[in-house]
Amino acid sequence: MVLLSLDIDGTLEVGDPPGWIPLELIRRAQSLGYIVGSSSDRVVSDQQRLWAQHEIEMDFVGHKHKLDEIKQRFPKATRLIHIGDGDADHIYAVKHGFEFHWVHEVPEAGSPGWIF
Numbered sequence: 300m301v302l303l304s305l306d307i308d309g310t311l312e313v314g315d316p317p318g319w320i321p322l323e324l325i326r327r328a329q330s331l332g333y334i335v336g337s338s339s340d341r342v343v344s345d346q347q348r349l350w351a352q353h354e355i356e357m358d359f360v361g362h363k364h365k366l367d368e369i370k371q372r373f374p375k376a377t378r379l380i381h382i383g384d385g386d387a388d389h390i391y392a393v394k395h396g397f398e399f400h401w402v403h404e405v406p407e408a409g410s411p412g413w414i415f
């Protein structure tokens with residue numbers, strides 16, 4: 300099972316600043332049964348407010364420097380992916396055993412080995 304973790308600011312279209320990833324990607328991932336959530340520097344309540352505002356029910360909301368806690372919460376996840384735009388995203392993803400993709404280098408749908 301795929302677990303997809305997303306940074307918000309600079310990564311998602313609703314971030315500040317906005318990033319490349321549309322909310323549609325979240326809905327698509329959830330429709331495929333993937334575990335999807337946000338791992339940001341924002342406080343959890345702020346992230347929850349954002350998702351409520353956009354009527355998206357995330358499977359988790361957490362912090363990028365605590366991706367290990369996310370991993371522990373979902374032991375059924377066999378593939379862990381984090382997408383972000385900053386060095387901290389890269390560093391913590393790799394440190395905690397996630398595949399990392401820079402937001403501007405996310406594979407196109409249909410690319411071999413990609414999750415879409």
Ligand SMILES: [Mg+2]
Binds near residue numbers: 309
């Ligand atoms: Mg960011």
